[in-house]
Amino acid sequence: MRTAEYHPFKSPFARDKYLKAYDDTEKFWPVPSESKMVNTSYGRTLVRISGPEEAPPLVLLHGIGCSSLMWLPQIKELSKDYRAFAIDDIYDYGRSIYTKAVNGPADYVNWLNELFDRLELNNINLIGMSYGGWQASQYAIRFPERLNTIVLIAPAATILPGSFPIRPGFAMPALRTFLPLVMPEHFFEMQMRWLVKDYLKEDRKAAESFVHCYSLASKCFAPKPTPGPTVLQDSELSSIRTPALFIVGENEIIYSAQKALRRLNRIAPQIETALIPDTGHDLLWAQTEMVNMKILKFLQSKG
Numbered sequence: 001m002r003t004a005e006y007h008p009f010k011s012p013f014a015r016d017k018y019l020k021a022y023d024d025t026e027k028f029w030p031v032p033s034e035s036k037m038v039n040t041s042y043g044r045t046l047v048r049i050s051g052p053e054e055a056p057p058l059v060l061l062h063g064i065g066c067s068s069l070m071w072l073p074q075i076k077e078l079s080k081d082y083r084a085f086a087i088d089d090i091y092d093y094g095r096s097i098y099t100k101a102v103n104g105p106a107d108y109v110n111w112l113n114e115l116f117d118r119l120e121l122n123n124i125n126l127i128g129m130s131y132g133g134w135q136a137s138q139y140a141i142r143f144p145e146r147l148n149t150i151v152l153i154a155p156a157a158t159i160l161p162g163s164f165p166i167r168p169g170f171a172m173p174a175l176r177t178f179l180p181l182v183m184p185e186h187f188f189e190m191q192m193r194w195l196v197k198d199y200l201k202e203d204r205k206a207a208e209s210f211v212h213c214y215s216l217a218s219k220c221f222a223p224k225p226t227p228g229p230t231v232l233q234d235s236e237l238s239s240i241r242t243p244a245l246f247i248v249g250e251n252e253i254i255y256s257a258q259k260a261l262r263r264l265n266r267i268a269p270q271i272e273t274a275l276i277p278d279t280g281h282d283l284l285w286a287q288t289e290m291v292n293m294k295i296l297k298f299l300q301s302k303g
Helices: 012-026 068-078 105-119 131-142 171-178 185-195 197-202 204-220 234-239 257-267 288-301
Strands: 033-040 043-050 057-061 083-087 124-129 147-153 244-249 272-276
Touching: 012 068, 012 204, 033 105, 043 068, 043 105, 057 068, 057 131, 068 083, 068 288, 105 131, 124 131, 131 147, 147 288, 234 257, 244 257, 244 288, 257 272, 272 288
Parallel strands: 057 083, 057 124, 124 147, 147 244, 244 272
Antiparallel strands: 033 043, 043 083
């Protein structure tokens, strides 16, 4: 892949503007950490590492359009008893730099497996939010022997169709991420505010900051097609034997939380479920303490 010096950004100016904002946000990471750039055949991946060195490994996969910094509200609690590895997706925003296109779930799985090899990780507790939840489910199907647990937080598609394209009102920001579309910035930001409407009620200033960072990234990175998440077949869901937890907000907007729970209970009753009240797809921020509690209780129950 031939790339410009400022790849994967639109320009040197866009690169500098985004990285300054990224570095400013990084200062709020609430616990000591170290960052590594790890080479894979797909490019260089930034991994942000926090927590006791000898603690069990906990890998965090962020949602689309975000970065490892998405886990700012969770990391203090999640890294107390775990060695947390928060990853900048190789094919998304952040400091990772791809050198090969990602064309589907097999590429994501192969990239993650290479990354885990380089980091010498096994018996992994793997947590994914939204698009990262879909990635985690794909990895669990192919490499269950490397996992201790998986936690799927409002995974995109995976359980039900409708995520991309999504219901009216959420389709446009999703398409903006996936396709090189041009749309008025005020309209894009309005849609993003609708996505985090429960978070806005809890902390308007923080929610507006999230919207601004997402918008800035979308303007700074060069557009590229991104594989859409897929729905797991009945046989795939029922085949998951890694201890798994599915967490969803009762106001989830990318599919019906109730229908997702019913499908899991019917097809894959071995997967534990948790419904978070008074929140939707923004559950990590609108209900941080409750989500953390559900995650840690599940992890601790599995040893």
